[in-house]
Amino acid sequence: MIISVASGKGGTGKTTVATCLAAAIENAVYMDCDVEEPNGHILLHPEFYSKTPSQKMLPKIDYVKCTFCGKCVEVCEYNALINLKTEIMLFDGMCHGCGACTYFCPEKAITEVAKTIGYVREGASRINNIQFYDGVLNIGEEMAAPLIKSVKAKIDIDKTTIIDSPPGTSCSMVESVKDSDFCILVTESTPFGLHDLQLAIEVLKIIDMPYGVVINKYDKSFVEMEDYFDRNGIEVLLKIPFDRKIAESYSKGILPIINFPEFKNEFVLLYNRIKEKLEMENVDA
Amino acid sequence: MHDKSYMQITVLSGKGGTGKTTFTASFAKLLQKKVVIDCDVDAANLHLLLNPEIIMEKEYYGGRKAEIDLLKCTDCGLCENLCRFQAIKELKVDPISCEGCGLCVRACPENAISFELKKSGVYFRGNLEDKSEFYYAKLFPGEGNSGKLVSEIKKEATGFITEETEWILVDGPPGIGCPVNASLAGTDYVVLVTEPTLAGLHDLKRLIDLLNTFKYRYGIIVNKYDLNEDITKEIIDITEKTDTALLGLMPFHEDFVHSLQQGKTIVEYNPAKWRRTESG
Numbered sequence: 001m002i003i004s005v006a007s008g009k010g011g012t013g014k015t016t017v018a019t020c021l022a023a024a025i026e027n028a029v030y031m032d033c034d035v036e037e038p039n040g041h042i043l044l045h046p047e048f049y050s051k052t053p054s055q056k057m058l059p060k061i062d063y064v065k066c067t068f069c070g071k072c073v074e075v076c077e078y079n080a081l082i083n084l085k086t087e088i089m090l091f092d093g094m095c096h097g098c099g100a101c102t103y104f105c106p107e108k109a110i111t112e113v114a115k116t117i118g119y120v121r122e123g124a125s126r127i128n129n130i131q132f133y134d135g136v137l138n139i140g141e142e143m144a145a146p147l148i149k150s151v152k153a154k155i156d157i158d159k160t161t162i163i164d165s166p167p168g169t170s171c172s173m174v175e176s177v178k179d180s181d182f183c184i185l186v187t188e189s190t191p192f193g194l195h196d197l198q199l200a201i202e203v204l205k206i207i208d209m210p211y212g213v214v215i216n217k218y219d220k221s222f223v224e225m226e227d228y229f230d231r232n233g234i235e236v237l238l239k240i241p242f243d244r245k246i247a248e249s250y251s252k253g254i255l256p257i258i259n260f261p262e263f264k265n266e267f268v269l270l271y272n273r274i275k276e277k278l279e280m281e282n283v284d285a
Numbered sequence: 286m287h288d289k290s291y292m293q294i295t296v297l298s299g300k301g302g303t304g305k306t307t308f309t310a311s312f313a314k315l316l317q318k319k320v321v322i323d324c325d326v327d328a329a330n331l332h333l334l335l336n337p338e339i340i341m342e343k344e345y346y347g348g349r350k351a352e353i354d355l356l357k358c359t360d361c362g363l364c365e366n367l368c369r370f371q372a373i374k375e376l377k378v379d380p381i382s383c384e385g386c387g388l389c390v391r392a393c394p395e396n397a398i399s400f401e402l403k404k405s406g407v408y409f410r411g412n413l414e415d416k417s418e419f420y421y422a423k424l425f426p427g428e429g430n431s432g433k434l435v436s437e438i439k440k441e442a443t444g445f446i447t448e449e450t451e452w453i454l455v456d457g458p459p460g461i462g463c464p465v466n467a468s469l470a471g472t473d474y475v476v477l478v479t480e481p482t483l484a485g486l487h488d489l490k491r492l493i494d495l496l497n498t499f500k501y502r503y504g505i506i507v508n509k510y511d512l513n514e515d516i517t518k519e520i521i522d523i524t525e526k527t528d529t530a531l532l533g534l535m536p537f538h539e540d541f542v543h544s545l546q547q548g549k550t551i552v553e554y555n556p557a558k559w560r561r562t563e564s565g
Contacts (some may be wrong), residue, residue, distance in 0.1 A: 010459040036462045044496065139498060166434075191548055
């Protein structure tokens with residue numbers, strides 16, 4: 001089973017929820033797909049045993065064969081190539097590695113070379129023996145999606161995998177959550193939290209994924225949020241009240257369920273609730 | 286030296302939820318003669334605090350998507366083999382996986398693949414209370430090309446810069462990827478908002494590496510500084526060692542959440558307490 005944890009808004013507590021959930025399940029796999037700013041390792045303290053480069057392919061021009069006809073520039077939808085007549089200039093960051101230039105070059109003057117955009121790290125956490133993966137995007141690289149794909153290539157469908165998604169609602173969030181069985185959306189009791197939650201829900205509706213909500217830093221006085229859930233029949237799976245002790249524990253890199261064992265039970269219940277929901281859906285289907 | 290009359294300030298954080306928008310909104314209230322742009326096009330929030338009066342809405346076309354015409358298709362399978370994004374399966378293009386490279390479109394021997402521009406977001410121009418220009422965007426769910434949308438709204442916004450304009454204030458997205466780079470373009474000074482957590486510090490360091498790579502000037506605000514004074518001290522040490530400006534230390538205070546819940550900036554919610562700190 002694959003459960004992803006996403007949010008729309010950043011800083012609502014995705015990583016806290018994803019790591020605590022992984023720690024509450026036996027033999028879980030935790031996978032950090034927030035490759036721009038991966039933080040799961042800060043709470044799970046894994047011992048890393050491998051680091052594999054993730055690469056994208058970039059065109060390389062053979063100037064012995066190149067006639068500067070400009071076909072490669074014409075077929076590049078990303079404007080990553082410029083024909084200077086004495087050189088074909090490449091803007092690395094804009095290249096998606098689609099291979100169109102290589103394919104259409106009439107002189108067969110283009111080959112492709114691999115460029116490392118980041119790393120996939122693999123390790124194990126002492127906390128409940130969690131198997132750990134994350135992706136770390138190199139500084140200056142712009143595209144997260146290919147690295148997220150490399151991380152997700154490590155998924156073993158026989159294991160319960162918790163995916164920690166990047167914030168936002170664009171391609172890297174979708175790349176992270178797609179193919180999950182269930183998505184947990186973590187929000188907070190503020191207008192920003194509510195606004196971005198609605199955007200994240202729209203994404204999940206488009207990709208037709210079952211989801212439930214966890215409210216972190218829960219404050220029942222923020223009635224707009226309660227109203228929204230009531231009106232739309234959205235199930236709240238867990239409410240985590242604001243507690244300065246939890247925030248302080250997080251700040252030091254200590255997984256909250258270690259200092260507050262009563263908290264662990266909440267996550268065991270959360271997992272069971274998700275499992276039940278999925279089983280019921282399978283019966284319905 | 287450049288001859289422009291204004292300064293572009295971009296607010297970034299690396300980690301999400303450290304308080305970028307809260308601070309940008311307060312700066313917007315305090316600065317005059319400004320253009321304000323929310324570049325977090327995935328999850329724009331600044332308008333919720335600044336309540337602009339929307340005067341224009343424009344559609345954003347981020348790129349093209351392939352679509353197979355089954356009447357012309359002979360099922361030769363070339364497109365599926367060529368696609369590097371595994372976007373084509375059983376004669377269907379998955380619009381979410383398609384990155385709009387057009388390789389299949391151009392290669393198809395039957396010309397059976399269309400390649401239409403796709404609307405992938407909208408953006409808004411508005412006026413703030415003091416009549417200054419405000420821009421924000423909504424990228425449609427799951428769309429790519431967020432960096433391109435950031436560049437587009439910034440380009441649109443800079444069209445309204447006058448000789449009077451003194452400030453361009455940009456609220457940036459989290460992370461270090463393409464929309465962050467697009468937000469940074471043209472920036473004179475970056476305000477980094479961080480929090481004293483190991484995650485906040487980790488993400489701040491990665492962002493600083495990025496800023497140093499492209500030689501941007503920056504200063505740091507530590508939000509919720511009293512949550513973990515050891516890490517706050519570590520951040521202050523970094524600023525001292527690297528000769529970076531420490532712009533402010535903000536306490537962990539309930540006013541920040543309560544003002545948000547009322548849709549107000551912190552300087553409006555409790556001016557006596559916060560106004561001075563922010564302008565200082």
